[in-house]
Amino acid sequence: MIVPVIHWFRRDLRLQDNLALHAAFDSGKPVIPLFILDPSIAASPRAGTPRMAFLYQALQSLDAALRLYGSRLLIRVGKPAEVLAALVTETNAVGIYFNRDYTPYARHRDKAIEQALSIPVHVFDDAILLPPGSVLTATGEPYTVFTPFRKNWNTHAKPAISERDLHPGIFYALDAIAGENAIELKTPSTIVLPAASETMAMQFLSDFVRQDLFQYAETRNGLPIQPFAEPRPTGTSYLSPYLRLGLLSPRQAYHAARAAWQQTQNPHYRESIETWVSELTWREFYMHILYFYPHLLERDFKDTFLNLEWAHQPQDLQAWQQGMTGYPIVDAAMRQLNTIGWMPNRARMIVASFLTKDLLIHWREGERYFMQHLLDGDPAANNGGWQWSAGTGTDAQPYFRIFNPVSQSEKFATPEYLRYWLPELRAVPNQFIHAPWTMTPQPKHYPQPIVDHAQAREHTLAAFKRAKGE
Ligand SMILES: Cc1cc2nc3c(=O)[nH]c(=O)nc-3n(C[C@H](O)[C@H](O)[C@H](O)COP(=O)(O)OP(=O)(O)OC[C@H]3O[C@@H](n4cnc5c(N)ncnc54)[C@H](O)[C@@H]3O)c2cc1C
Numbered sequence: 477m478i479v480p481v482i483h484w485f486r487r488d489l490r491l492q493d494n495l496a497l498h499a500a501f502d503s504g505k506p507v508i509p510l511f512i513l514d515p516s517i518a519a520s521p522r523a524g525t526p527r528m529a530f531l532y533q534a535l536q537s538l539d540a541a542l543r544l545y546g547s548r549l550l551i552r553v554g555k556p557a558e559v560l561a562a563l564v565t566e567t568n569a570v571g572i573y574f575n576r577d578y579t580p581y582a583r584h585r586d587k588a589i590e591q592a593l594s595i596p597v598h599v600f601d602d603a604i605l606l607p608p609g610s611v612l613t614a615t616g617e618p619y620t621v622f623t624p625f626r627k628n629w630n631t632h633a634k635p636a637i638s639e640r641d642l643h644p645g646i647f648y649a650l651d652a653i654a655g656e657n658a659i660e661l662k663t664p665s666t667i668v669l670p671a672a673s674e675t676m677a678m679q680f681l682s683d684f685v686r687q688d689l690f691q692y693a694e695t696r697n698g699l700p701i702q703p704f705a706e707p708r709p710t711g712t713s714y715l716s717p718y719l720r721l722g723l724l725s726p727r728q729a730y731h732a733a734r735a736a737w738q739q740t741q742n743p744h745y746r747e748s749i750e751t752w753v754s755e756l757t758w759r760e761f762y763m764h765i766l767y768f769y770p771h772l773l774e775r776d777f778k779d780t781f782l783n784l785e786w787a788h789q790p791q792d793l794q795a796w797q798q799g800m801t802g803y804p805i806v807d808a809a810m811r812q813l814n815t816i817g818w819m820p821n822r823a824r825m826i827v828a829s830f831l832t833k834d835l836l837i838h839w840r841e842g843e844r845y846f847m848q849h850l851l852d853g854d855p856a857a858n859n860g861g862w863q864w865s866a867g868t869g870t871d872a873q874p875y876f877r878i879f880n881p882v883s884q885s886e887k888f889a890t891p892e893y894l895r896y897w898l899p900e901l902r903a904v905p906n907q908f909i910h911a912p913w914t915m916t917p918q919p920k921h922y923p924q925p926i927v928d929h930a931q932a933r934e935h936t937l938a939a940f941k942r943a944k945g946e
Pocket of ligand 1: 714715717720756760762819858860
C-alpha cells in the first residue's frame with residue numbers, strides 16, 4: 477500500500493523555496509498538496525474581498541502549476557483540524573507538513589492541531605528569514621525598537637534558498653481519493669487584480685532587482701497611479717501582495733537583493749539596496765513584535781495613551797473611507813485603495829496620520845478598513861503601520877508629529893496622480909490642485925475640507941497631552 481504525506485498550503489502558495497513542502501518531498505513519500513478553505517476565516521470582517529479574490533487566483537495558479545507535474549491542488553472546506561483528521565483516515569497519511577504562521581489566531585489553531593493529530597506533524601519557519609526568538613537583546617529580551625533590532629538582524633546568517641527538481645512521481649495520485657474540487661473558486665471582486673502566480677512573482681522580483689532597486693532610495697516615496705500595470709512604474713517593488721500569500725518567499729527577495737549588491741561597486745546603488753533590505757527587515761520586526769506582544773491587535777502597544785479621548789464621528793470616518801475629506805492627497809489615495817486594493821507606503825502614512833491625528837479617530841478603525849481592502853493586508857505589518865502612525869505603537873512616530881496634508885501632497889503627489897483618482901479636479905490648475913479650496917470659483921462636486929488642519933492639529937495635541945496627564 478502506498479502511504480502519502482500531506483503538505484498543507486497556507487500562506488506559502490508556491491512550489492519553489494517552500495521549506496515544509498520540500499521536507500515533505502524529502503520524506504520519500506508521495507505528497508498530497510492540500511489547501512483548506514476555512515469558512516470562519518473567509519467570513520471574518522477582516523478578510524476583505526480583494527484579498528480573497530487574489531487568494532482564489534493564487535490557488536488556481538498553484539493548481540495549474542501542480543497539474544504540470546501530474547497532480548493538482550486538493551481543496552477542502554471546513555475546520556482545519558477536522559479536514560486534516562478526515563484526510564489522514566481516508567489516505568492513511570503518515571505525516572503532515574506545514575509552514576508556521578505567527579499570528580495569535582494561527583498559533584493557537586496550529587498548537588491544537590499538533591496535539592490532536594495522531595501522526596507526526598512537521599512545522600517550519602518559512603514566512604520569515606529569522607523567526608521570532610532568534611533576534612534578541614543581550615539579556616534575551618525581544619527588541620521593541622527597530623534600529624537595534626536591524627543591527628542585530630544584519631549580523632545573522634540568512635537561510636539559503638531551497639530548490640528541488642519537480643516531477644510527477646513526487647505527488648500522490650489524487651484521483652484515487654478526491655474527485656474534482658467541489659468548490660468553485662470565484663473571484664468575487666470588481667478589482668482588476670495583478671496576476672497571482674509564483675511565476676509572475678519571480679518575474680516582478682527579477683525585473684525589480686535588475687533595474688529599479690538601484691534607485692530605490694530616491695523613488696520609494698513616489699505615488700504611482702497603477703502600480704501593477706505594464707510597464708510597471710518605477711518606485712517600489714510592488715511585491716507586498718506576493719509576499720503576503722507566499723507566492724514569493726522572503727529568502728528569494730533577500731538573496732536577489734544581495735546578489736544585486738555583489739554585482740555593483742557603486743556606493744549609491746549599494747545604499748539603495750540596503751534601504752530595500754531594511755524594509756524587508758521592518759516586515760520581520762513587526763512579525764516578531766506581534767509574536768511577543770499579541771495584545772497589540774486589541775489595544776495600544778504602549779499604555780501611555782490608553783485614556784485618549786478618541787472622537788466618535790461616523791460621518792468623518794465615512795468621508796475618509798470614501799475619499800471625500802476635501803484633502804486631495806487623502807482622497808486620491810483612499811480611492812486608489814478602494815479601486816485597486818493597494819496604496820503606496822507614503823500614501824498609507826498620510827491617510828493614517830489624517831485619520832488618527834486630524835480626525836482623531838481610533839487607529840483601530842483605519843486598521844480594520846485597510847485589512848478589508850488591501851491585497852497585502854497583513855495583521856503584523858498593518859497593525860505596526862497604524863500604531864506607528866497613531867503614535868501608540870512600538871518605536872512609533874512621536875504623537876506631536878502630525879503630517880500636514882497639503883505640504884505632504886506638494887512634496888510627494890504629482891498633479892497627474894491627484895487628477896487620475898479625483899475626476900472632479902481634472903480641470904484644476906497645478907497651482908491649486910493640492911488645496912482646491914483656495915481657488916475661485918471652487919471646483920464643482922468636490923467637498924470642502926471636513927476639518928481645518930491647523931485647528932485639528934491643536935485639538936489633537938491637546939488631547940494627547942491630556943491623555944499623558946500633562
Ligand atoms: C498604515 C500602514 C499600514 C500598512 N499595512 C500593511 C499591510 O497590511 N501589509 C504590508 O505588507 N505592508 C503594510 N504596510 C507597509 C508598507 O506600506 C507596504 O509593505 C508597502 O507599501 C508595500 O509596497 P511594496 O511591496 O512596493 O514595498 P517595497 O518598498 O518594495 O518593500 C519591500 C517589502 O518590504 C516590506 N515592507 C516595506 N515597508 C514595510 C513596512 N513599513 N512595514 C512592514 N513591511 C514593510 C513589504 O513586504 C514590501 O513588499 C503598511 C504601512 C502603513 C503606514
